[in-house]
Amino acid sequence: MLRTHTCGELRLSNVDQQVTLAGWVQTVRDKGGVLWIDLRDRYGLVQLILEEGVSASNLFEAARTLGREYVVKATGKVVERKSKNPNIPTGDIEVRVTALDVLNPAKLPPFLIEDDTDGGDDLRMKYRYLDLRRNTVRRNLELRHKMAQQTRIYMDGQGFIEVETPVLIKSTPEGARDFVVPSRMNPGEFYALPQSPQTFKQLLMVSGFDRYYQIVKCFRDEDLRADRQPEFTQIDCEMSFIEQEDILQMFEGLVRHLFKTVKNIDLPEVPRMTYAEAMSLYGSDKPDTRFGMKFVELKGTFDTVDLTSGKNFGVFDSAELVVGICVPGGASYTRKQIDELTEWVKRPQIGAKGLIYVRYNEDRTLKSSVDKFYSEDDLMQWVARFNGEGETCQPGDLILIISGEAAKARKQLSELRLEMGSRLGLRKPDEFKALWVLDFPLLEYGEDEHRPGEGRWFAMHHPFTSPKPEDIPLLDTDPGAVRANAYDMVINGTEVGGGSIRIFQRELQARMFALLGFSPEEAKAQFGFLMDAFEFGAPPHGGIAFGFDRLCSIFGGADSIRDFIAFPKNNSGRDVMIDSPSVISQAQLDELKIKPVA
Template sequence: MLDNLGNVKRTHRAGDLRLEHVGQEVVLMGWVNARRDFGPLTFIDIRDREGVTQVVFNEELFADAHAKAKRLRSEYVFAVRGKVVKRSDDTVNSNINTGEVEVRGQEILILNEAKTPPFEINSTNLPSEDTRLEYRYIDLRRQKMQDNLRLRHRITTSVRNYLDKQGFLEIETPILTKSTPEGARDYLVPSRLSAGEFYALPQSPQLFKQILMISGYDRYYQIARCFRDEDLRADRQPEFTQIDLEMSFVQPDDVFNLIEPMVVEVFALNGVEVPRPFPRLSYQEAMLRFGSDKPDTRFGMEFVDFAAHVTESGFAPFIQILEKGGWIKGIVLTGGAKYGRNQIDNLTAFVREKYKASGLAWIKLGEAGELTSSLLKNFGEERLKAMAISAQAQNGDLVCIIAGTMDLVAAALGGLRLELAKREGLIDSTKWNFLWVTTFPMFEYHVEDKRWYAMHHPFTSPRDEDLDKLSESSNSIGEAL
């Protein structure tokens, strides 16, 4: 039979107790984290959000409490009243914050029983993600999950405090709204009052914050929930939270100088030191060097341009690509000469299937300097050696080359660069390389639709020197930044 809590009130959390509490009578409430039965002595670790405390029940001192403690099992919910005592030196547990003390249990209330959990909360051998999601309330009891949510809370609190000091107002914007052109599909909600009509969940508060700016609110922010009906990817989820803000009457440096200290402050919460100022790359430079407008600069393997060598080679298929404004670029994988034909074929399949590249050309320099290449027949050994030298390839390296339109090469070679870095363990997951990518194109042309689209959204102000490129008489709209 379960006990009623009655008027019993918790005095401390399970992670609070220290040596200064020795001699105090306390009441703790929480879950059974672990149980150890040694006959006349029964040890129960009680767990709550703040940590774990060991409670010892002694049959000789408090027989009723001891008998009741023997009924406890994993994840039972209980309350205990007892006195804090100092542990002997040989029983101190340095793995927990309360490890120098324990509670001598005098009275116990069993508030709720529990079935055997589907997985052990303290185990590192976790079940499948499906099982964890089915029993989400169990998974959320794990220390790592609680640490994650606690850190998230500290981050949002830090952001709010920082932006408040910078003169921002936190303003909530509508969730049920009208569908507007964005970068993904909308989630739709049928309207009860207007048959056949639908609300859209916001992909971002973009229109609303623009309204706030023209209404004179000057500085707005929101920890905003956003919804996008798109497939899951590493950096994409159907619903997510973003720090959304907007400012009036500012220059780019105002944005840089606002955001950088905030990022530094947030990462410091997790013990990560972020140096300032952040490097800045223009969009054009980022695409030329990495093929991405969000490049990972934690490793090298930057693009190498082989246009000059191709022009001199006379190789017609590549020359035709260049004449149409395409790219012939490559990357160097240090130590990549170890890749056999099957591995190279695997890389070729990767760029073909994922990025629709026509193929992958390669140059391999053996440890003794011997050269093999898929282009040997068309380019000759001397020209290929010159290409390898211009790419700063050394003996033992592999040069991967992709030819095609600018967009295709950027995507395919950029994707191959990341894939090789993952395979070779070149990405230091403990390292954070922040940078700004600036001067994005205002518009991008879609060949299928035969029209220009805003690359991000139409609320970005063009540079003063590019205003003339947006006039009806101008043919330079694609050059506006």
């Protein structure tokens, strides 16, 4: 070893010891013939000291020339500091240097290696190896390591076996776009990189593995939003001989174990909500439940009296849904602030036609943007409804209302709710609210990518998800009404995991493929092996997958997953540090028997 101690471990108890340290020069201060050097490694920071006239003069002069980020080895004696630094664990001591080796000099880094760096995103990504030196980024990856460790401890403790599934698999038409890999040994043929180990984990259940998990890289060739990566990591799990309740218990247990061991937080029992409830109360299947502002419908659901009709307000009269939230303390919003909110919801990203407000003043008077149509009595009825469903709407609050086609209005109000939550500081990164969302629809209707203008059913989760047994008769009559045995775990408004009970009978699986527009031949070509497997003794099974990058970022209280990935790619799918992807040689193309076309 080139060191006897790390830069983080020396204490008063080490005083008088001869030590050798190695690390990076963080700073050099040179004042009145005294040199202080802060030496840094992964474990901490320690102060070295040299004094003109006391230290050997060649040593002192050499130390004077050290630059930031030089890699050095220093030997010396640990002494107690005169002026202690309570901010660092080694702050009671310093090391009087008697020998110093520059192991490697360093050019001036293009940005400061400090918690708050002056480097912009592009520069930090190009020199990611320097960015990773910053405590904040390194701590994110240490958190990730701990999350993976604790996940494995929990899963191992529950009798799960980690099995590695293949990375070179087969392209399938359903779902997102695959990355493919040309096969040199089988010219004209391609492997695909897995979007998930779905079929393999189900086959492991057919094999009797009973409890499987894997922390595994998956791949999706999608146009990247700020918060997606072409390669991402899942905690992938599957169990046999279980029902939905067993999965919910098991993986609620995982999430609570992680909160306890990684954050020392006792997460309470995770509440549950159906998809239908989530959509009606939050307009979203992944509601942020750190705060209230639940949706209240003034018009829309069948069993509720319409409080908006008969007043000649055409906007509401023609709307399928009139729905609002009550913003606590919002009555203090000025007209100008409300106009700004109106503009906010009218932006193309949100797409609302407008925003109606009702200000419930402290003096219990009401003021709204629809005073022309609705009397104060009418409005008070609205307020009463906002006080009716576990929500409260008090004097001093502000009701914001959106109307129109139901699905759109819900989505728009959901965005507004989140925005108001953020503006009011109700979405605290260090507060954690988990939620199970259950009973997702099995199918959703959409445009057939191969027949523009024509529609077809798509699997909402994936084609292997089991319909609820009691809804199976609806498959023929009303596919859109079939509920799935599918569930998502949502934390702080982000879907961190999702799964389902799977189909395990060949006939039902074949029926599902047919519903999704596969011909029997296509189904056999793509998933014949799985349907065959179901005929050789497949147990009832189900599972879940957690987005590990996302889970880490939520635990770290951050918005972006990128800071929790050592070497992420940018929005064009490029690694700007290694400059990849890149052209390959003609010889490689020839061997693979492929040709780029313009």
